[in-house]
Amino acid sequence: RKEVEQDPGPFNVPEGATVAFNCTYSNSASQSFFWYRQDCRKEPKLLMSVYSSGNEDGRFTAQLNRASQYISLLIRDSKLSDSATYLCVVFSGGYQKVTFGTGTKLQVIP
Amino acid sequence: DAGITQSPRHKVTETGTPVTLRCHQTENHRYMYWYRQDPGHGLRLIHYSYGVKDTDKGEVSDGYSVSRSKTEDFLLTLESATSSQTSVYFCAISDRPGTSGGSSYEQYFGPGTRLTVT
Numbered sequence: 001r002k003e004v005e006q007d008p009g010p011f012n013v014p015e016g017a018t019v020a021f022n023c024t025y026s027n028s029a030s031q032s033f034f035w036y037r038q039d040c041r042k043e044p045k046l047l048m049s050v051y052s053s054g055n056e057d058g059r060f061t062a063q064l065n066r067a068s069q070y071i072s073l074l075i076r077d078s079k080l081s082d083s084a085t086y087l088c089v090v091f092s093g094g095y096q097k098v099t100f101g102t103g104t105k106l107q108v109i110p
Numbered sequence: 111d112a113g114i115t116q117s118p119r120h121k122v123t124e125t126g127t128p129v130t131l132r133c134h135q136t137e138n139h140r141y142m143y144w145y146r147q148d149p150g151h152g153l154r155l156i157h158y159s160y161g162v163k164d165t166d167k168g169e170v171s172d173g174y175s176v177s178r179s180k181t182e183d184f185l186l187t188l189e190s191a192t193s194s195q196t197s198v199y200f201c202a203i204s205d206r207p208g209t210s211g212g213s214s215y216e217q218y219f220g221p222g223t224r225l226t227v228t
Contacts, residue, residue, distance in 0.1 A: 004152065032215045043200055043219035044153070087152065091215045098215075100145075100152030 001026055004090050006101035014109050017078050021104045023088030024070045032091040033064055033071045037084040044087055078108045113137050114220035116201050122226045129188040131223050133201030141204045142184040144176060146197040153200065159184055191227040199223045
C-alpha cells in the first residue's frame with residue numbers, strides 16, 4: 001500500500017459545481033498535512049494547511065480525519081481557474097519524512 | 111511569491127557527464143530541499159538542508175550530492191548523470207515556527223529545472 005494515495009482523476013466538473021477530493025495516508029503517526037495545487041508544467045503552490053478542527057479559506061475547505069486516516073479538500077462554486085492538479089502532502093516525523101501524493105487532476109468545464 | 115530561483119531552467123546533457131543545479135533564495139529561510147517529479151510518482155525528496163553545511167539524505171538520494179555553503183544557495187550535483195535521472199527537479203524552502211507565524215513544514219517551491227539525460 002502506498003504511504004499516500006489519491007484518486008488521479010481526472011474530475012471533470014461544470015463551473016459552479018462542488019467537488020471533493022480525498023487523500024488517504026498509511027502512517028498513523030503522521031503529524032502535518034497540506035494541500036498544494038500544481039498547474040501544468042509549473043511548481044506546486046501551497047493551497048492550505050489541514051488542521052484537525054477543519055479549516056476554510058474562501059471556497060476551499062480542508063478536513064482531517066485521523067481515525068480513518070484521510071484528508072479531504074472541498075471546492076465550492078468551481079471556477080475555470082481552479083483547473084489544476086491537487087497534491088496532498090503528509091509529514092510523518094521530521095523534514096525528511098515527507099510524502100507527496102501523485103495528485104488529483106481537476107478540469108472545470110464552461 | 112517567495113523569492114526562489116533555480117538555474118538552469120532547462121538542460122540537456124549526456125550520460126556520464128556531471129551536472130550541477132542551483133537553487134537560490136532571498137527569504138533567509140533555514141530549510142531547503144531538493145525534489146524530483148516523475149510521471150506516476152509524487153514529488154520525491156532527494157536531499158534536504160537544515161542549515162549552512164548541514165544536509166541529510168532523502169528518499170531517493172543515490173547518485174546525487176548536495177552542498178550548502180551559504181544560507182541562500184543549495185546546490186544539487188549529479189556526479190555522473192544517467193538516463194534514469196531525466197526528470198523535473200524542484201527546490202523548496204521552509205522556515206521555522208514562530209518566525210513567520212506559520213508551520214515550519216509549509217514549503218515554497220522554485221520554478222523547477224527540466225533535465226534531460228541522453
